[in-house]
Amino acid sequence: MSDRSQLISTGTPFQFDKERDAEFERLIKRYPTRESMILPALWLIQEQEGWISQEAMAYAADRIGTFASKVYEAATFYTMYHLHPMGRNHICVCRTLSCWLRGKQEIVDYLKNEIGLQPGQISDDGKFSLEEVECLGHCGTAPVVQVNGEFHENMDVDKLKSLLATLK
Amino acid sequence: MQVKILSAKFDIKDANKIKVAKKHGAYSTLDKVFSMPPEDVIELVKNSGLRGRGGAGFPAGVKWSFLPKNTGKPVYLAVNSDESEPATFKDRYILVKDPHMMIEGIIICSYAIGSHDTYIYIRGEYTTQVKVLQAAIDEAYKAGYLGDKVAGRDFKLNVTVHRGAGAYVCGEETALLESIEGKKGQPRSKPPFPAVAGLYGCPTIINNVQSIASLPFIIAKGAEAYRAYGTEKSPGTHLFGISGHVEKPGMYELPLGLPLLEVIDKVAGGVWKGRKLKGVIPGGSSTPVLLPEEAKTVTLDYESMAAHKTMFGSGGIVVLDETVDIVHLVKNLIDFYHHESCGQCTPCREGLGWMLKIVKKILRGDGSMADVNLLRELCDNIEMKTVCVLSAACTMPVRSYLDKFRHEFEAYVAKNDSSAAEAK
Ligand SMILES: Cc1cc2nc3c(=O)[nH]c(=O)nc-3n(C[C@H](O)[C@H](O)[C@H](O)COP(=O)(O)O)c2cc1C
Ligand code: SF4
Numbered sequence: 001m002s003d004r005s006q007l008i009s010t011g012t013p014f015q016f017d018k019e020r021d022a023e024f025e026r027l028i029k030r031y032p033t034r035e036s037m038i039l040p041a042l043w044l045i046q047e048q049e050g051w052i053s054q055e056a057m058a059y060a061a062d063r064i065g066t067f068a069s070k071v072y073e074a075a076t077f078y079t080m081y082h083l084h085p086m087g088r089n090h091i092c093v094c095r096t097l098s099c100w101l102r103g104k105q106e107i108v109d110y111l112k113n114e115i116g117l118q119p120g121q122i123s124d125d126g127k128f129s130l131e132e133v134e135c136l137g138h139c140g141t142a143p144v145v146q147v148n149g150e151f152h153e154n155m156d157v158d159k160l161k162s163l164l165a166t167l168k
Numbered sequence: 169m170q171v172k173i174l175s176a177k178f179d180i181k182d183a184n185k186i187k188v189a190k191k192h193g194a195y196s197t198l199d200k201v202f203s204m205p206p207e208d209v210i211e212l213v214k215n216s217g218l219r220g221r222g223g224a225g226f227p228a229g230v231k232w233s234f235l236p237k238n239t240g241k242p243v244y245l246a247v248n249s250d251e252s253e254p255a256t257f258k259d260r261y262i263l264v265k266d267p268h269m270m271i272e273g274i275i276i277c278s279y280a281i282g283s284h285d286t287y288i289y290i291r292g293e294y295t296t297q298v299k300v301l302q303a304a305i306d307e308a309y310k311a312g313y314l315g316d317k318v319a320g321r322d323f324k325l326n327v328t329v330h331r332g333a334g335a336y337v338c339g340e341e342t343a344l345l346e347s348i349e350g351k352k353g354q355p356r357s358k359p360p361f362p363a364v365a366g367l368y369g370c371p372t373i374i375n376n377v378q379s380i381a382s383l384p385f386i387i388a389k390g391a392e393a394y395r396a397y398g399t400e401k402s403p404g405t406h407l408f409g410i411s412g413h414v415e416k417p418g419m420y421e422l423p424l425g426l427p428l429l430e431v432i433d434k435v436a437g438g439v440w441k442g443r444k445l446k447g448v449i450p451g452g453s454s455t456p457v458l459l460p461e462e463a464k465t466v467t468l469d470y471e472s473m474a475a476h477k478t479m480f481g482s483g484g485i486v487v488l489d490e491t492v493d494i495v496h497l498v499k500n501l502i503d504f505y506h507h508e509s510c511g512q513c514t515p516c517r518e519g520l521g522w523m524l525k526i527v528k529k530i531l532r533g534d535g536s537m538a539d540v541n542l543l544r545e546l547c548d549n550i551e552m553k554t555v556c557v558l559s560a561a562c563t564m565p566v567r568s569y570l571d572k573f574r575h576e577f578e579a580y581v582a583k584n585d586s587s588a589a590e591a592k
């Protein structure tokens with residue numbers, strides 16, 4: 001999460017599965033240039049694998065018919081693209097204004113001190129990864145936590161504990 | 169105080185489904201729209217006085233009329249659903265509760281401006297929201313409201329959802345276009361403005377979700393009915409987001425022009441825990457803060473906000489209670505804008521970094537008065553010297569905190585001075 005310049009190689013070639021292949025073909029018809037598929041292709045890769053490897057980027061560049069450097073440029077600029085595997089449960093805690101005003105720090109402190117999770121790190125068992133993120137657009141129900149894309153609003157430490165207990 | 173124009177269907181179960189939405193009037197304006205010449209639709213929207221709800225408040229109809237005629241190039245519509253300005257959380261209600269209202273708005277706008285391709289740019293974090301939106305678009309295609317023959321007319325319209333991936337700057341309209349083109353989100357120098365050379369170099373209109381979603385009401389009921397809400401120069405209603413230290417934070421639809429403090433008290437339940445008010449951020453984190461004294465006289469419209477040297481912005485109101493540490497708040501703000509700088513302008517990339525270092529130093533208790541002055545000076549030196557206004561979105565509010573709460577910065581410095589004296 002912290003170093004966005006390092007690409008990781010899996011050593012095996014990447015390929016879209018059938019479903020993603022079809023979605024790629026559906027979407028590419030919607031844009032007048034093939035380069036517009038760079039962001040959507042990166043999303044498809046991440047949906048399929050959970051993160052984006054060096055091989056996957058090369059594959060995307062090939063499929064789109066563009067330079068690998070262009071795919072790399074986008075993949076490293078946009079912080080939601082994971083450039084290495086994450087925890088099975090990726091926890092994002094909003095650290096911005098309204099969540100800060102309504103107690104996001106207690107949530108981060110609990111994760112740090114009780115679970116031993118540092119922002120930007122993955123737990124040893126691979127179960128969790130933690131990231132502090134910018135405003136998630138749910139400021140009226142702050143503080144907000146997003147786990148694997150799902151929003152949890154009006155959070156406090158007790159609610160967080162029950163939530164963590166449900167995660168595998 | 170609350171009204172239900174945009175939020176009319178928000179409480180109806182399953183109003184995101186086309187069957188339910190249609191039962192409550194969705195797509196009923198299309199007959200009328202297609203019977204009007206496109207210029208008349210633009211004129212009607214101009215007369216309604218609808219102003220862009222993305223933050224700048226530029227009149228929507230006027231923006232549309234900037235499109236050059238007969239260029240031989242396609243015209244694009246990009247709907248800005250990036251919604252990433254801290255304290256802004258309104259558009260997602262439309263996306264999830266009444267997406268067909270927005271799709272109907274897209275059809276109206278596309279017809280008016282002669283566009284056949286819309287891209288909805290939605291922030292990547294809106295995972296659940298994008299699913300609901302895409303399902304609604306799929307339904308609209310199936311029902312014949314999108315595709316080769318919109319509502320049976322000889323009008324073609326494709327709507328494509330383009331997901332962002334965690335960059336606030338992509339809410340800036342030209343960064344948004346770059347992002348659709350597959351590039352990193354770095355804003356373009358203007359001119360040329362997008363209306364002349366936008367997406368793929370073609371004439372392009374960018375409008376906020378709420379601006380677009382306001383169109384069906386205006387078409388159905390007319391400009392005067394829209395003007396019945398709000399003020400002369402700020403007509404209509406707005407989805408206000410109230411967050412921070414109030415008893416009942418949330419999204420409320422209100423006509424423009426209401427007194428700010430009355431809204432905080434009557435709609436949002438007042439300052440929480442019986443505490444005293446310290447300040448109000450009126451329109452998202454980038455708008456200058458108002459002291460309680462100033463908040464007393466301001467009303468929720470573009471003109472009153474400007475008269476109070478702040479901005480209406482995105483209607484994201486943040487209430488600060490007496491316990492807030494302003495220096496800490498300023499650090500939180502600078503942190504955000506520094507993190508989100510796209511990096512192409514030195515004053516923004518480096519300057520916001522310096523500001524962050526200085527405010528951290530003051531917070532640590534290592535700051536001096538010279539640091540406070542330097543922070544203030546940096547605001548003036550960074551602003552308006554960059555490609556886009558992201559840097560100003562940071563310096564404008566920071567300047568307001570430095571000017572209105574200077575004593576809090578000085579208190580940190582004084583603590584440093586006294587501990588330095590003790591050490592001797
Ligand atoms: C840094 C920055 C971020 C912005 N973010 C958004 C946003 O998230 N949503 C939005 O609608 N407008 C945003 N804007 C404003 C857009 O550039 C643009 O003015 C707006 O989308 C136009 O639509 P409107 O006229 O309907 O308001 C942002 C502007 C800047 C400079
Ligand atoms: S002001 Fe900042 S965000 Fe805007 S273009 Fe310059 S570097 Fe990028």
Ligand code: FES
Nearest residue numbers: 094099136138139
């Ligand atoms: S500040 Fe946390 S969701 Fe907006």
